Amino acid sequence: MAKAGKKYQDAVKLLETGKVYTVEEAVDLVKKTATAKFDETIELHVRLGVDPKYADQQVRGAIVLPHGTGKSKRVLVFAKGAKVEEAEAAGADFVGSDEIVTKIQGGWTDFDVAVATPDMMGTVGRLGKILGPRGLMPNPKLGTVTMDLGKAISEIKAGKVEYRTDKAGNVHCPIGKASFDANKLVENLNALMDTLIRVKPAAAKGQYIRSVTISSTMGPGVPVVHA
Structure with a gap:
């Protein structure tokens, strides 16, 4: 595990403490931190200001990503x-x-x-x-x-993905592979964010999008600027 730990630490060093990145910067960074021997999945993690205990605050649905996920589904x-x-x-x-x-x-x-x-x-x-x-x-x-x-x-x-809030109000969803062109990952991320904003439950109070992070399978989370 020491080797994986070193790669992770090296990846963390690429991030500036306390900095929140634009979508384009975050995608470039997450591609750099994906150093595993396999084609890592890039995931979007969004913390929403909802309480999923209540049915009218649950966020769930599906979207066909513009460039798919890079994974063939059975x-x-x-x-x-x-x-x-x-x-x-x-x-x-x-x-x-x-x-x-x-x-x-x-x-x-x-x-x-x-x-x-x-x-x-x-x-x-x-x-x-x-x-x-x-x-x-x-x-x-x-x-x-x-x-x-x-x-x-x-x-x-074609790349339809399901999104849903977990018990803590977080959504975790794949947006492609580390091998994708950066612009394809950016377009997939923006499509998913647009959808999450569009399906905001009427019952959600206060700030809706609390935080946005992207990460590769083995890499650290990169914080992303959100509206």
Whole structure:
């Protein structure tokens, strides 16, 4: 661990104590601090002035990032009849109904996003205790319970990400990879921030955006100026 610790310390030295960076400066810095041997994910962390204990202050939704996340997502679709062919034609990785339910009940969760047609939700509901805690349950608010499977699958494959507040009112969301051009990371970050500001709950009081930080998988957080 000493080696990783040294890399982290070297990365921290690139940051000026107490300084808050513009989006462009922060992206350049976070790319410099991503020194791992793999292509690190760049994440945006936003602390919101909300109390997620209250349903009317929870922030949750999904957005297709302009330049995707750099990660190919495996999509599972719960469907039957003609919808099976539609899902397969749209590029779903796994498609099925009862047999997929049985497989998941047996411990299989080798997929990143689950989509379902509305008529399948009674069947999918049996998996609530397995899929719910993993954030894999299809949800109409996120566009993953739909009859338009083609649109849902193409958006997920194009880089659709889900954002949601945790118990402390923070949102953590990937905005790309360290190998991305800086301008693509900037555009993805701005798109996500614009969305978070647009979906501000009416019940949120006081300052809404409390702090914004970006970091790579192994690097330190870089504070970003926010409006």
